[in-house]
Amino acid sequence: MPASPPARVLILGIGNVLWADEGFGPRCIEILAESHAFPSQVKLLDGGTQGLYLLPFLEEADALLVFDAVDYGLVPGTLMIARDDEVPAFMGAKKMSLHQTGFQDVLATAQLLGRCPARLTLIGCQPEELEDYGGSLRPVVAAQIAPAIGLALAELAHWGVTPLPGRSPAEGLADPSLRRDAYETGRPGPDEACRTGDARFFPEPC
Numbered sequence: 001m002p003a004s005p006p007a008r009v010l011i012l013g014i015g016n017v018l019w020a021d022e023g024f025g026p027r028c029i030e031i032l033a034e035s036h037a038f039p040s041q042v043k044l045l046d047g048g049t050q051g052l053y054l055l056p057f058l059e060e061a062d063a064l065l066v067f068d069a070v071d072y073g074l075v076p077g078t079l080m081i082a083r084d085d086e087v088p089a090f091m092g093a094k095k096m097s098l099h100q101t102g103f104q105d106v107l108a109t110a111q112l113l114g115r116c117p118a119r120l121t122l123i124g125c126q127p128e129e130l131e132d133y134g135g136s137l138r139p140v141v142a143a144q145i146a147p148a149i150g151l152a153l154a155e156l157a158h159w160g161v162t163p164l165p166g167r168s169p170a171e172g173l174a175d176p177s178l179r180r181d182a183y184e185t186g187r188p189g190p191d192e193a194c195r196t197g198d199a200r201f202f203p204e205p206c
Contacts, residue, residue, distance in 0.1 A: 005160035006119065007041060010061035011152070012054070014047045014068050014103055017174055017183065020135035021069050021076075021127030027137060027180055028067035028123075028148055029170055036153075037166030044170035051102025058110045063119035063159055065152055068103075069141070070124030077140035078126040079148055081155075087120045121155050123148050136184055 011032065013025035026046045033044050043061075047054050058064060070090060072080055082090035088107050110116035125148060128138040136142075156162070176182060 005041070006061075006063035006117075008061050009042045009063045009065070009156070009159070009161055010057055010117070011038075011042065011044045011156075012047050012057070012064060012066045013045070014049070014054075014066065016049050017178055017180075018134060020129045020132040021125075021137055021141045022130055023137055024069040024125045024127070024141055024145070024148075025067040026174065027142075028145055028152075030173060030180060031145055032149055032152070033168045033170035033173070035149075035165070036163040036168060038163045038168045039161065042161060042163075042168070044168055046170060046172035046174065047103075048172060049102065050172075052106055052109065054103070054106050055109055058106060058117060059113070059115040061117045063121075064117040065121045065123070065155060066103075067123050067148060067152070068125075069127040069130075070122070072124065072126055074126045076126050076128035076138070077144050079144055079151065080124045080126075081151060082122040082124070084120050087122045090122055090124060119159065121152075123151050123155075137180075 011029065013027070013029035015022045015025040017023035017026050026048065029044055029046045038044065043057070045054075045057060047057075066087070070080070072078065072090075074080070080090070088104055107116065107120075125141055125144050128140055129135065153163070173179070
């Protein structure tokens with residue numbers, strides 16, 4: 001049987017949409033907000049790479065569900081779920097970027113203050129490519145957005161939270177020019193825009 005619904009639920013995507021598969025978490029929030037109407041106790045948030053600035057949002061939540069790209073050392077596109085005490089360990093499996101260190105600090109600070117959500121769930125996807133600045137989600141990772149959302153909806157149902165078809169507001173979403181459709185269709189190809197760095201400063205040329 002589903003549990004009694006938490007009074008306040010935070011659904012959070014973290015990562016950087018400008019660094020290829022790092023954008024997995026924010027893209028999940030973007031799609032979820034466009035396709036589901038959540039009850040008023042549920043907040044959707046694109047947390048980007050804000051680190052400790054996310055602490056007030058966690059302090060207000062009774063349950064937290066996080067989407068993120070996490071390097072477990074598995075086959076690219078593999079989805080993993082961690083819950084409760086497992087979440088900080090999974091976030092620290094292998095540091096990919098400052099946002100993961102920052103979010104570990106957020107969890108640790110919330111726990112120290114006694115204000116960490118009672119329920120924690122992380123839905124992580126193994127990235128394929130992180131070194132493509134201005135690049136897109138790789139197909140194997142993009143293909144996991146829908147399955148990840150399916151896992152999230154099942155988890156929320158277990159918590160007693162069931163959305164309807166529709167749309168929901170989401171805080172922190174990227175500028176419309178950076179939403180996935182606009183970003184994918186509007187950006188130049190790698191032959192026009194260097195994404196691997198400047199040869200004057202990096203060992204490999206564009």
